[in-house]
Amino acid sequence: xxxxxxxxxxxEGTFTHQAALLFFGNDNKFIPVSRIKDVFSAIYSGxxxxxxxxxxxxxxxxxxxxxxxxxxxxxxxxxxxxxxxxQNLLSNIDKSEIKRIYSHPQxxxxxSGYLSSYFPDVELVETNSNTEAAIMAAKDKxxxxxxxxxxxxxxxxxxxxNEINDNKDNTTRFFIVSNxxxxxxxxxxxxxxxxxxxxGALYYILKIFKDNTxxxxxxxxxxAKTKNWDYVFIVEFENLTNEKKNKKxxxxxxxxxDFFDYLGTY
Amino acid sequence: xxxxxxxxxxxEGTFTHQAALLFFGNDNKFIPVSRIKDVFSAIYSGxxxxxxxxxxxxxxxxxxxxxxxxxxxxxxxxxxxxxxxxQNLLSNIDKSEIKRIYSHPQxxxxxSGYLSSYFPDVELVETNSNTEAAIMAAKDKxxxxxxxxxxxxxxxxxxxxNEINDNKDNTTRFFIVSNxxxxxxxxxxxxxxxxxxxxGALYYILKIFKDNTxxxxxxxxxxAKTKNWDYVFIVEFENLTNEKKNKKxxxxxxxxxDFFDYLGTY
Numbered sequence: 065x066x067x068x069x070x071x072x073x074x075x076e077g078t079f080t081h082q083a084a085l086l087f088f089g090n091d092n093k094f095i096p097v098s099r100i101k102d103v104f105s106a107i108y109s110g111x112x113x114x115x116x117x118x119x120x121x122x123x124x125x126x127x128x129x130x131x132x133x134x135x136x137x138x139x140x141x142x143x144x145x146x147x148x149x150x151q152n153l154l155s156n157i158d159k160s161e162i163k164r165i166y167s168h169p170q171x172x173x174x175x176s177g178y179l180s181s182y183f184p185d186v187e188l189v190e191t192n193s194n195t196e197a198a199i200m201a202a203k204d205k206x207x208x209x210x211x212x213x214x215x216x217x218x219x220x221x222x223x224x225x226n227e228i229n230d231n232k233d234n235t236t237r238f239f240i241v242s243n244x245x246x247x248x249x250x251x252x253x254x255x256x257x258x259x260x261x262x263x264g265a266l267y268y269i270l271k272i273f274k275d276n277t278x279x280x281x282x283x284x285x286x287x288a289k290t291k292n293w294d295y296v297f298i299v300e301f302e303n304l305t306n307e308k309k310n311k312k313x314x315x316x317x318x319x320x321x322d323f324f325d326y327l328g329t330y
Numbered sequence: 331x332x333x334x335x336x337x338x339x340x341x342e343g344t345f346t347h348q349a350a351l352l353f354f355g356n357d358n359k360f361i362p363v364s365r366i367k368d369v370f371s372a373i374y375s376g377x378x379x380x381x382x383x384x385x386x387x388x389x390x391x392x393x394x395x396x397x398x399x400x401x402x403x404x405x406x407x408x409x410x411x412x413x414x415x416x417q418n419l420l421s422n423i424d425k426s427e428i429k430r431i432y433s434h435p436q437x438x439x440x441x442s443g444y445l446s447s448y449f450p451d452v453e454l455v456e457t458n459s460n461t462e463a464a465i466m467a468a469k470d471k472x473x474x475x476x477x478x479x480x481x482x483x484x485x486x487x488x489x490x491x492n493e494i495n496d497n498k499d500n501t502t503r504f505f506i507v508s509n510x511x512x513x514x515x516x517x518x519x520x521x522x523x524x525x526x527x528x529x530g531a532l533y534y535i536l537k538i539f540k541d542n543t544x545x546x547x548x549x550x551x552x553x554a555k556t557k558n559w560d561y562v563f564i565v566e567f568e569n570l571t572n573e574k575k576n577k578k579x580x581x582x583x584x585x586x587x588d589f590f591d592y593l594g595t596y
Binding site: 099101121122123124125128129173176180188189190191231233235263264266267270271273274277280282283284285286287289292293295 | 365367387388389390391394395435439442446454455456457458497499501529530532533536537539540543545546547548549550551552553555558559561
């Protein structure tokens with residue numbers, strides 16, 4: 065894609081920035097914003113045509129902020145992109161001198177085994193981004209940060225240790241956010257719904273998938289916010305090869321829900 | 331309860347501290363620790379008999395760290411306690427002078443509507459606890475923090491605005507963690523399980539609940555960590571009044587899962 069305006073969860077040098085560059089290529093205008101909600105606002109306001117936000121990490125799980133924004137807006141998922149996440153320990157001091165490690169909470173979660181083994185008594189300071197963490201580590205004479213190598217280059221830190229994420233197959237899925245989703249059916253679809261607060265309501269939705277021999281690849285839940293302990297479900301499934309049957313199945317699911325939103329296909 | 335040693339997610343003055351005091355009363359030894367995992371470790375090591383950790387907030391959703399620790403340890407849920415969470419804006423300066431607001435990410439999530447409306451351009455700085463946020467706000471001449479009133483008293487901050495949480499019915503459930511769960515069946519049970527990676531596996535579990543006219547009150551999922559995009563499910567349900575039938579139902583669920591852990595009843 066060329067000449068698009070793309071808002072992403074910044075600042076420059078984050079994994080989301082990497083994902084945005086990988087998906088769209090360099091010939092576009094990239095707009096770093098500081099919160100996931102600002103990515104959505106940038107699309108609403110017309111400041112951007114597309115947005116890039118983290119959706120789920122293979123270790124840390126779904127990104128709650130992103131799911132909640134899809135629940136509360138009518139924006140769509142245009143596509144997904146998965147990138148392999150390698151976390152590194154960055155600092156200009158020796159490991160033995162480290163008293164504070166800065167990072168984003170998701171990065172801490174992805175390295176929690178490593179941190180417990182090698183830095184059980186070090187203070188962990190949560191930051192809004194890995195880039196911010198690198199900036200703070202560079203300023204702190206007893207500081208280190210966790211994040212991508214890109215951050216080390218940008219803020220003149222050394223990579224003290226490579227690939228400190230516990231799961232070596234650590235992957236994050238990013239969603240490409242847009243006003244519209246694709247028309248042509250691709251391999252998977254993602255939907256949001258809530259079910260009536262009555263006995264067996266979720267069971268009946270899963271039965272529709274089962275009766276259609278449709279494979280659900282993900283199910284997650286988020287608080288509905290309208291009433292305590294009610295939930296909105298996020299379900300991703302493999303589309304049926306028969307497009308007509310797929311449409312019919314989705315219609316049936318919709319009829320059995322209180323709230324329904326077809327987010328997109330990719 | 332008296333003369334127990336209770337580890338809780340500290341420091342002093344957090345909502346978890348409030349929950350611990352409310353559940354156990356004052357005549358106990360309370361041990362503040364700095365991470366949720368340290369609560370679990372304190373019980374394993376025998377340093378504490380019980381632990382108190384946040385399990386779910388009605389707006390922010392399940393606390394991923396807590397769920398992951400139950401997945402990765404054999405500790406149990408001894409009980410739950412719900413407390414109403416009132417977030418306040420704390421500072422010693424005028425609202426117009428605020429340039430930075432410090433708080434725990436969960437507190438930010440609970441006040442995100444308020445913050446967008448009244449402080450759209452203010453820097454939000456994530457901290458490890460609301461107590462740490464209050465300490466940092468007290469030191470920053472353009473700082474404020476979000477948290478319980480208890481924090482304002484402890485760190486000599488003024489309450490600039492009361493009850494800034496978006497959902498006025500904002501509630502957090504805390505779990506009382508222990509080596510053992512209760513023997514006698516109480517109103518609800520909570521279980522963890524993963525299903526074989528085959529078509530309809532989750533559907534069959536929900537069918538067991540449905541066939542027993544058993545009401546599920548919560549379902550959430552977390553990454554299984556053994557394999558990317560596999561999940562462990564956390565399900566809370568209302569126990570059947572017939573204890574024998576309830577046991578039989580649980581046995582049947584267990585037989586249809588790959589991994590199963592009965593966490594407790596409360």
